[in-house]
Amino acid sequence: MAKWTAFPQPGSYRHDATSVTREWPRLHAGDAEPLPADAGVLQAWVLFHNGEFQQAVEAGLAAGGGGITAANKATCIYANYLEKKERNRLDLFQEAAQRAERQCEAEPDNANAWYWQAYALGRYSQAISVAKALAQGLGSKVKACLERTIALQPQHADAHVALAAFHAEVIDKVGSLIGGMTYGAKKEAGLQLFQEALRLHPRSPIALIEYANGLVMMEGEKKMKEATRLYQQAAAVQPLDAKEWLDVEMAREELKAA
Structure with a gap:
């Protein structure tokens, strides 16, 4: 993949596996993602929390399993906040949505597979215009994915x-x-x-x-x-x-x- 725009404050966050594990409940209070047992998946999250989003995607995809969630989150957050080219943003959201959809098929009880599919499609919809997205049926899909997320993980x-x-x-x-x-x-x-x-x-x-x-x-x-x-x-x-x-x-x- 092409080189991504760097996080604006490199080195400001220096989490490692120990600190991410210790701070996990606070770091993941929003997405309720379970603490991974796999060291490769945990490392992908370390990279994410430090703002090394491209490396987090690569590490997450290499780890597989729960690493896909880390890769999807890193892709979406990078695309939403840091990617400057609109075409690239749209492509990244589509990639994350497609990965998450495959993850939903493989792990239908994985709340964050549904959530990141919804998030990616939602941000894509905002980019192309909410009205246009609704006409394409994307709104209903986003709503259904989010409702499924909450049904699986009410927290x-x-x-x-x-x-x-x-x-x-x-x-x-x-x-x-x-x-x-x-x-x-x-x-x-x-x-x-x-x-x-x-x-x-x-x-x-x-x-x-x-x-x-x-x-x-x-x-x-x-x-x-x-x-x-x-x-x-x-x-x-x-x-x-x-x-x-x-x-x-x-x-x-x-x-x-x-």
Whole structure:
């Protein structure tokens, strides 16, 4: 694969197998991924948490098994935050979605196989336009994958965030009436999902950011003050790893631009 853009703060996170194992419950409070027993899979996660996303993908694919999840997460996070070329971003999301779909077929009870398929398809949908994606049936697939994730792992905070964001974006793009009748998107469900996500993982910067965005999409300008407060909370989080640093930095940049 072509050389990826480097994490902007190389060397800021120096996790190793010991520290990742020790901090696993906090590092994976969002995705509820089980601690791997395989050393190769664990090393892929070490690389991910340190922001070495390309190396994490290579290590995860080489390890196989649970390493596929690490590879998919590294691909998606890199594509979402760091890849500069839109065509490359779309290709990476499609690659991750296809890998995750094959993983779902092989391991139908693997919650994160369903989650990363949904995440990759969801970000791909945002890139091509939510309205276009809905017309292609991608929205229904994302929703079904996220609902499956939560059914398999009710503690999956990130899936609650993503499903809440689905409700918010559909309502924002097509309105409450069509969104509810055609896609099953409901404001009350979205708000409950965001609140549950924060109950499960209260210090998640991405949950705070997405909740802020979702409030404005579903409730309008009257929620701008609360949305700003949520962004401020996200910006104040002390990041545990490279991915959280990217989330926190995004919140800080948004506040500067406001």
